[in-house]
Amino acid sequence: MITLQDLLIFAAASLLLVLTPGPNMIYLISRSICQGRKAGVISLVGVVAGFFVHLFAAAAGLTAVFLAVPMAYEVLKWAGALYLLWMAWQAIKPGARSPFEAQQLAPDSSRKLMLMGFLTSALNPKIAVFYLSVFPQFITPEHGSIFFQSIALGLTQISVSFTVNLLIALFAAGIASWFVNNPTWLAVQRYFMGFVLAALAVRLLSEPKRMV
Template sequence: MATSPQWWLFAGAALLMVLTPGPNMLYLLSRSLCQGRRAGMISLLGVVAGFLLHMLAAALGLTALFLAVPLAYALLKWGGAAYLMWLAWQALRPGARSPFATRSLTADSPRRLFMMGFLTNVLNPKIAVFYLSILPQFIVPGAGSVFRQSLLLGLTQIAISFAVNLLIVLFAARLAAGFTARPRWLAAQRYVMGSVLATLAVRMALQPQRAG
């Protein structure tokens, strides 16, 4: 599956989701700017731990889901499509604020940095929906264990997210300055991202129902 078109499409969806600003990106960017790269790296390790929890929970749950009634799968599909469309609206709505605006944060201990990164990700609705509604669309029935496919896709998402977020931590100051100095680029980024998210939502909604 790792070389199949389905896997490459999933990798693209995972990249799109991590590039869509959310709690993880905003927290890591703000933390890195306020407390430095080391704090950003510790926070990122907490975020990765949260991803692992999401992945294991989804892999175990999806194994049971594919053995259950097709209605549950259909509900997840429509829920994921609706959430993607909501993200698209947040990017495209009039008066939308730049997602790269950072917050001032007080300095915290390494343990608290890790736990805050972990909780930020565990409680992130975007990640929960991704694993429960979007990831199942890329599992191929009859291509092997659902659990193994789920782990492979989950590890792919974690690797992509880690790479992107690592760049954010390492270059937080430059990113913030660059985004602030280019308001037109920010507006263009919002429209492009919103359009792609809406397209992905429509594709998911129109995907044929699979047999249970």
């Protein structure tokens, strides 16, 4: 069973994931502003469905890898840290977009909204890499089934993402408008995320080697 401390840290990492610039966030905000809250919520249902594709693929894959390759944890540990550092750079690099800067989208039917939300999420490389590189840092074989630990982490990430994205979809217009009128906070938001992501990467690299 995953410890409460690790679960809370992972929930914080999931919160950073949902707030970092990426296809899901930009699509949901843009859709909500261009077509209304209902369209944003319908799109969110598709996005969440896409998360489950990543969840079960990662749970099955990590179980196989941990059992077959004892050194896999160390490899994924470094991959996860490098990925977090890359996300930190993406947040603070010159010309980086804030997820709260919307794009113009034409209206679509409910069916297409859900499909586009699903494809945006299922094909989002940021989510795939997060599941495969960050998940292992919170999994300890001594605590039981790797598969069920992965499921618990995935459901945590999905819950955090759904809650945050739902609030953003409902209040997207107001949030985007506020940031347009307060551009300094767009930079503050990006640099804060970059700092925390880099700190999490350092934490992962400082963890002692686990025996799997």
